[in-house]
Amino acid sequence: MAVVNLTEIVRNRKEFIDEVEKHGGKNVNSCYQCGKCSAGCPVSYAMDYQPRQVMRMVQLGMKDKVLSTSTIWLCAHCMTCTTRCPREVDIAGVMEALRMICRKENRPIRERKVPLFHDLFLDIIRKGGRQHEFQLAARYKIATGNLFQDVDLGRRMFFQGKLRLFGPKVKGAESVRKIFEKCKELEGDVQ
């Protein structure tokens, strides 16, 4: 069993809660640990800590601990928890905020492939204005070294005309690239 020194932990909690709320996680202090979020979470079986426990860690300012959980990366953002929370806590929003803080501070990431996917996804939009699924799949496979994942599925999709080899052309691609630049200027980390 781990020992948690509450006096020490609680001293710094306000700063951390403010940071989470600044990144979009609302009403953190309202959580009264009923566990409804965890009972309804479809991915809780795969998480190291339940969503309810993540909420408590945030309330107690346990920053290092909460940012090292797999839970924050395994939230599928289905928003079942946010919808059902009797205290109107946006739990899925808190998970997002925690991911953003984790990335901003360059902390080690559990479930590294999850943000890798999102980075590639955003890089393609930044350059071309729209998503291009074939490029996304190819780059993801190269980046993970898993070249043969879903090869048979890809072949069948190609023959059904569902894989476009060349990306779409968007006239406003330049304006989308500018949006990325400005967001980076104003908020930091975009990818």
Add this chain to the structure above:
Amino acid sequence: MRYAYYPGCSLEGTAKEYDLSTRATFRALGIELEELPDWSCCGASSAHTTNHLLAVALPTRNLVIAEKQGLDLVAPCAACFNRLVTAQHKMEQDARLKGKVEQVVEGEYQGTVKVKAVLEVLATDFGVEKVREMVTKPLKGLRVASYYGCLLVRPPEVTKFDDPENPTTMDALVEASGAEAVMWPHKTECCGGSFAFARVDIVEKLSNDILAAAKSNGADCIATACPLCQANLDMRQKAIEKQFGTTYNMPIYYITELLGLALGLEPRSLGLGTHMVESLRLLREKELA
């Protein structure tokens, strides 16, 4: 009736039959769609886990274009729909954020356009009864599980559409097409969404639960209104069957494909036949195609 149309990136690729069948079905009902000029990606599930401002700015670029067009906007993809209405909701709640976003997209956002999912346009704006009257080939004998997934109905204060636990609009449209809407408990369970790349095991487990529930409640097939749901349940079905040692062989249709068929449109013109799980055999067995 006339709307601006935001197909979204999936409808140019893996979900092209959703695009075909939405356009064809709307045309048959006399609903006009004008594609949003020079639309760009909404950022989908990636922007909102990475940068708060980007997650609102990417959809807003499209909202600003739609406002110039002066029409309400139809977004068939549930993920696009959710990102667009979430951006609207966040800017409504936070004037400072709105100002920042306007600066980023170099345009003014008025909040004059209503964003709608395909189900809402068909069931509410057009009307279930009117759809029923226009059906020429009722889908008799087809037992359909209506699957809504997460992003159309959650969170309700943002999507402002149907019920988050037991939605019924798609069921009503299924019944209007002459098919039977089966009662089942997994209407809004998550399929695993974008974990299709990084954690295939999670998608397979969640999608298997959904397929198993549809089967045990007597469905022949599932109807969806989301490209992610359709892709996970259809494209992954073979792998799921192998993984869990079971057989479903369950076609996963877009609701617009089923409605188009009931309106007398040709199956090929709706993109039927391009699914990974054979989608025409069941319809032929029931003498519907």
